[in-house]
Amino acid sequence: MPKLNILFDHMRWEEKALYTACEKKGVDFSLVDAEKIFFDLTSNSKPKEIGDVVVQRCVGHFRGMHATAALESYGVPVINRYSTAELCGNKVLNTLIFKRHGIPTPRTYMAFTVDSTLDALQELGYPAILKPVVGSWGRLVSLLNDRTSATVALEHREMMFPLYQIYYAQEMVKRPPRDLRVFVIGDDVPVAIYRVITTDDWRSNTARGGRVERCPVTDELRELALKAANAVGGGVFGVDMMEEDGRLVVHEINSTVEFKNTVPATGVDIPGMIIDYALREAKR
Numbered sequence: 001m002p003k004l005n006i007l008f009d010h011m012r013w014e015e016k017a018l019y020t021a022c023e024k025k026g027v028d029f030s031l032v033d034a035e036k037i038f039f040d041l042t043s044n045s046k047p048k049e050i051g052d053v054v055v056q057r058c059v060g061h062f063r064g065m066h067a068t069a070a071l072e073s074y075g076v077p078v079i080n081r082y083s084t085a086e087l088c089g090n091k092v093l094n095t096l097i098f099k100r101h102g103i104p105t106p107r108t109y110m111a112f113t114v115d116s117t118l119d120a121l122q123e124l125g126y127p128a129i130l131k132p133v134v135g136s137w138g139r140l141v142s143l144l145n146d147r148t149s150a151t152v153a154l155e156h157r158e159m160m161f162p163l164y165q166i167y168y169a170q171e172m173v174k175r176p177p178r179d180l181r182v183f184v185i186g187d188d189v190p191v192a193i194y195r196v197i198t199t200d201d202w203r204s205n206t207a208r209g210g211r212v213e214r215c216p217v218t219d220e221l222r223e224l225a226l227k228a229a230n231a232v233g234g235g236v237f238g239v240d241m242m243e244e245d246g247r248l249v250v251h252e253i254n255s256t257v258e259f260k261n262t263v264p265a266t267g268v269d270i271p272g273m274i275i276d277y278a279l280r281e282a283k284r
């Protein structure tokens with residue numbers, strides 16, 4: 001049996017659930033703390049803690065990406081692959097992939113200065129949404145009602161790290177007060193949830209109080225989720241979608257997906273399925 005590692009930096013509900021799933025299945029595995037290991041980048045000897053397949057679970061996006069690159073250099077399969085995680089971790093690359101593969105997605109512009117972003121927003125129309133290129137949990141995802149609120153948000157962004165001056169502006173989709181999170185594990189779409197807005201926040205992330213309700217996995221939903229997953233190279237994902245005039249649009253695809261709200265609400269064994277998938281990948 002292949003030896004599996006769960007590479008983590010913060011022990012969340014998800015990492016504990018993956019651990020428990022391995023124990024239940026009798027998998028040969030260990031937890032590896034990314035903060036306690038080091039990588040010899042110029043040799044082919046992997047860290048002694050690393051076995052045959054790694055489930056990458058670092059919260060830190062850049063940390064996870066760099067660890068994955070190093071692990072792949074030793075020939076160790078990582079869930080998800082570096083090339084996949086890179087596409088998923090960046091909303092500009094997400095959007096470009098969706099365009100290339102004909103996946104319906106909200107109209108989106110990119111610009112690099114305050115003035116050019118205001119020009120883009122004028123063409124896009126208000127209300128619009130400004131998002132950081134790298135980020136999650138709805139953090140800094142800002143609703144811009146007009147040019148005045150746009151100017152304020154952009155002025156704040158100007159004070160941040162240069163990545164925050166890659167301005168990603170998106171049309172506000174006229175959706176019901178919820179969005180969809182669709183789980184993909186390999187070729188399977190085991191479960192989907194609605195995230196229903198229950199607070200005065202306009203964002204539906206569960207990190208912002210979005211309430212989880214099970215969403216039936218229709219053929220349309222399954223096909224679209226798998227199309228998005230295959231477009232980034234396949235693996236384990238949370239595909240975020242919104243309903244607009246009776247059709248679905250995909251606004252992002254997440255790697256290193258969280259499931260602490262979905263598992264209790266639906267009873268679907270996402271961690272067990274991820275471990276099974278990783279073991280299958282190890283044997284390929």
Ligand SMILES: Nc1ncnc2c1ncn2[C@@H]1O[C@H](COP(=O)(O)OP(=O)(O)O)[C@@H](O)[C@H]1O
Nearest residue numbers: 106135136137138139170171172173203204205
């Ligand atoms: N174009 C949009 N129109 C309407 N609501 C949106 C739009 N984009 C995002 N949202 C809302 O904001 C939330 C966070 O946006 P998202 O792009 O998923 O960023 P994050 O990576 O931080 O989760 C979504 O779950 C959704 O509720």
Ligand SMILES: [Mg+2]
Nearest residue numbers: 137138240252
């Ligand atoms: Mg999201």
